[in-house]
Amino acid sequence: MDGENQSGISEFFLQGISKSPEQQQLLFGIFLSMYLISLIGNIFIIVAISFDPHLHTPMYFFLVNLSFVDMGLTSSTVTKMLVNIQTQHHTISYMGCLSQMYFFLMFGDLDSFILAVMAYDRYVAICRPLYYSTIMSPRACALLLAMCWVLTNSVALTHTLLMARLSFCVVGEIAHFFCDIIPVLKLSCSDTRINELMVFAMGGTVLIVPFICIVISYIRIVVAILRVQIPGGGSKAFSTCSSHLCVVCVFYGTLFSAYLCPPSVASEEKDIAAAAVYTVVTPMLNPFIYSLRNKDMKGALKRLLSCRRSFSS
Numbered sequence: 001m002d003g004e005n006q007s008g009i010s011e012f013f014l015q016g017i018s019k020s021p022e023q024q025q026l027l028f029g030i031f032l033s034m035y036l037i038s039l040i041g042n043i044f045i046i047v048a049i050s051f052d053p054h055l056h057t058p059m060y061f062f063l064v065n066l067s068f069v070d071m072g073l074t075s076s077t078v079t080k081m082l083v084n085i086q087t088q089h090h091t092i093s094y095m096g097c098l099s100q101m102y103f104f105l106m107f108g109d110l111d112s113f114i115l116a117v118m119a120y121d122r123y124v125a126i127c128r129p130l131y132y133s134t135i136m137s138p139r140a141c142a143l144l145l146a147m148c149w150v151l152t153n154s155v156a157l158t159h160t161l162l163m164a165r166l167s168f169c170v171v172g173e174i175a176h177f178f179c180d181i182i183p184v185l186k187l188s189c190s191d192t193r194i195n196e197l198m199v200f201a202m203g204g205t206v207l208i209v210p211f212i213c214i215v216i217s218y219i220r221i222v223v224a225i226l227r228v229q230i231p232g233g234g235s236k237a238f239s240t241c242s243s244h245l246c247v248v249c250v251f252y253g254t255l256f257s258a259y260l261c262p263p264s265v266a267s268e269e270k271d272i273a274a275a276a277v278y279t280v281v282t283p284m285l286n287p288f289i290y291s292l293r294n295k296d297m298k299g300a301l302k303r304l305l306s307c308r309r310s311f312s313s
Helices: 021-050 060-087 095-127 128-134 138-165 182-187 193-226 235-260 268-292 294-311
Strands: 011-014 091-093
Touching: 011 060, 011 095, 021 060, 021 268, 021 294, 060 095, 060 138, 060 268, 091 095, 095 128, 095 138, 095 182, 095 193, 095 235, 095 268, 138 182, 138 193, 182 235, 193 235, 235 268, 268 294
Parallel strands: none
Antiparallel strands: 011 091
């Protein structure tokens, strides 16, 4: 595939977060800060877990992958926006738009699937503890993660290839700060019914199915906790899920508000704001949620920082 599609369009314009020129530098500073905090926080999570043998368990194995995916999700969207703000050239090439769309879809869907796998891991740990080491063996964890990657890559590639077959008759402005599917489809002069059908079918599946799995897992966890007769046993069991539950609420809350609200309810500005939350704010908050609400992560980060101080001295 060359740099231009069949209609000859070689680039698009990205609207960005705000059209107001006086807000551009302020937005640049805010999003650059959040991006750097997100990268540093997730790198700390990955390094702390990798170097702490106590955290070499399935739950933290998936947390490492979630941190990696969060970095990929925010990097696939925010970096181009920051460059556009700084250079004042709000353009993106045709191939660059398709590439950004592919990576955004892949990492966004991976986030959803990994959160579902983490919920299943907590369900097995609490509801079937005697079989935990067998069900969540290293081989099983690797297979679950591989399935997530294969499924999300397939979905992202399907959407990207379907988009590549469309014609774009004029160089239009994408009403977003990155190349999301729906805003780009609005610029096409081709028949987009197949694309819209696939967005509804596949998009709904990768959002709703993992969410249903998470809900079912936590319903069974709550039922199991209510049956615990040991004093304090229920609160101790649920404390291992609280960090994950907070991340799920933030991630799906913003995602559903952006993609499942009717157009008459959700304006373009609200869509952009919601997208900014789940592509920038959520990846930034995840390390704080896991480090502040998880005793094991607190201990690992303290040991990592103490080792760094010893090494420096």
